[in-house]
Amino acid sequence: MRRINRNDDCWCGSGKKYKKCHMEQDETLRKLGNELGMKIPRDIIKTPEQIEGIRKSGEITRGIFDLVEANIKVGMTTDEINTLVHEYTINHDAIPAPLNYGGFPKSVCTSINDVVCHGIPSDRKLEEGDIINVDVTSILGGYFSDSSRMYIIGEAKKEAVELVEAAKEALQVGMDVVKPYAFVGDIGEAIQTYAESKGYSVVYEYGGHGIGVKFHEDPYIAHVGKKGEGMILLPGMVFTIEPMLNQGRPETRILKDDWTAVTRDGKLSAQWEHTIVVTEDGYEILT
Template identity: 75%
Template sequence: MRNDDCWCGSGLKYKKCHMEQDEYLKKLSKEVGYKIPKDIIKTPNQIEGIRKSGVITHAILDLMEEVIKPGVTTEELNKIAHDYTIEHGGIPAPLNYGGFPKSICTSINEVVCHGIPEDRTLKDGDIINVDVTTILDGYYADASRMYIVGNASEEAVKLVNDTKKALELGMEQVKPFSTVGHIGHAIEGFANENGYSVVYEYGGHGIGTKFHEEPFVAHVGDPGEGMILLPGMVFTIEPMLNIGKPETRVLRDDWTAVTRDGSLSAQWEHTLVVTESGYEVLT
């Protein structure tokens, strides 16, 4: 009711907090033909919390630039990220999430995502994705970045750079009343033009007060498909491009996803919020 405390936990009366937004979403849900979850739109305070968490995530990825080189193990990268997170008041979200044993994901060469840090030593010519998600004061921020170890092949370097471009093209589609399908269409079109395949078994996701929320953000699709984007929605875009075919398989550790044909894969990721005129990167 109007004078009840708002469901979001802000401490404000409903009429002073989410009531107007909920009425707007109810009206819009009727227009689009599906129910838009009322908690999918983040408040300014929640967005600020995610932004602060993103500062730690971004800083860890910057740290990786300094330490990734031939001879370093992925377990060493994990310790650096874990220690930095704790020292700055955060919690590494991947640690113990669904049984995942480490604080970051490290995905090398043919590993598409969810690689587990171990005593494996990085070699000259490797490419590696480091995926970091931080929890700070209950707010989540998720990002990943590619790194080239030493001197990689021209093919590998091009894949890394083109995958970053695919992420940027996907983000350019983010604005009010665009759709998730616009994002996927831009990424898929660029990938196909450049001879890559797009992994369709994994995608971006809503994030903020939980690790994974709605919507699912596919990196393939057509304009008009999927959820409509509205100001205040927070989600990740994280395209994974393969030099070979798009299919993946999961190793016996139940986490590590690799390309089924053994081809190289790359991924870049940001958490962003839809604004009144476009988007803001929070990581």
């Protein structure tokens, strides 16, 4: 990589001079890298144009969730949810990223009760008291945005409602520690500490991930961990946080469809997710 002079255009594509844009940050990264004995990558930092593209994609994803919320009900099949998601996405000039990704056969993931993630829509009808995670990833103009929400069908048991609420709070707890020069491990420790204080376990076999110009990029975001460990967080990094909380044990198993992950003990699981970007003083939710 060639050395950039202070009066050159910044490498990020902002159109600003390097000295007025990323020069100070790069100098900080070099110092931090020397102190930590590691090279801190900058190639995963998104440009302002890329962040805006992801933000616009996120608007599609949010619209899908609002549509699902207005229609989801007892007796609805998860295939009908898939149809809602697919048609809304296509009608807004976007592409449903899950469709045919690695052979996944549908446009959205629908994970009910003990399904942790990657549930495949089917003719399964929603029943009173079910909890369901709907996981949406949209591609608009080549930019990806990924998010998921929980929905409670009718009147659910108190323990199910409390799990859903705790999973949502765990996401917020994880996001709240995101800031420049924090670490991925800070996110994991915050989520794990909160979840375990509520009596839940955190799934460690799946995590969040970088996203933007690809479905899955660096960094990997573990939802368990230790403060000060893992990759350093930098302004312009875009990734998902998506903690999965289980009532019982954290372990999962994969069903014969090679996609659906369920809790090993058959107990309930819940998950919420956002795509976020690290800003100069914290974070911004893009979904």
